[in-house]
Amino acid sequence: MTIRMIDALTLKRRLDEGTAILVDIREPKEFAKEHIEGARLVPLSAFDAREIGYEPGKAVVFSCLSGMRTTKNANLFLTTGLPDIYALAGGLQAWKAAGLPVQS
Numbered sequence: 001m002t003i004r005m006i007d008a009l010t011l012k013r014r015l016d017e018g019t020a021i022l023v024d025i026r027e028p029k030e031f032a033k034e035h036i037e038g039a040r041l042v043p044l045s046a047f048d049a050r051e052i053g054y055e056p057g058k059a060v061v062f063s064c065l066s067g068m069r070t071t072k073n074a075n076l077f078l079t080t081g082l083p084d085i086y087a088l089a090g091g092l093q094a095w096k097a098a099g100l101p102v103q104s
């Protein structure tokens with residue numbers, strides 16, 4: 001089983017619709033520097049799926065800076081038992097490249 005990918009524009013639409021939860025797995029200092037509005041910080045270094053705050057019926061999308069950490073740790077995310085999970089293709093960098101806003 002592999003984690004499914006979602007592009008930045010599709011994620012933006014799903015966040016606007018309220019059909020997705022975005023989980024940023026970077027460290028607190030990285031998150032504080034800049035992040036996608038509404039993202040929930042659940043650092044990979046202390047990952048605990050209970051911190052995600054899963055809401056039934058919503059997809060859970062994991063994100064990092066470039067997508068590398070998310071992809072490398074896909075098996076960890078798959079073991080959470082969450083029914084509908086994705087990784088943001090290209091991470092925060094792809095989000096910004098699509099011209100979408102970040103909070104800093």
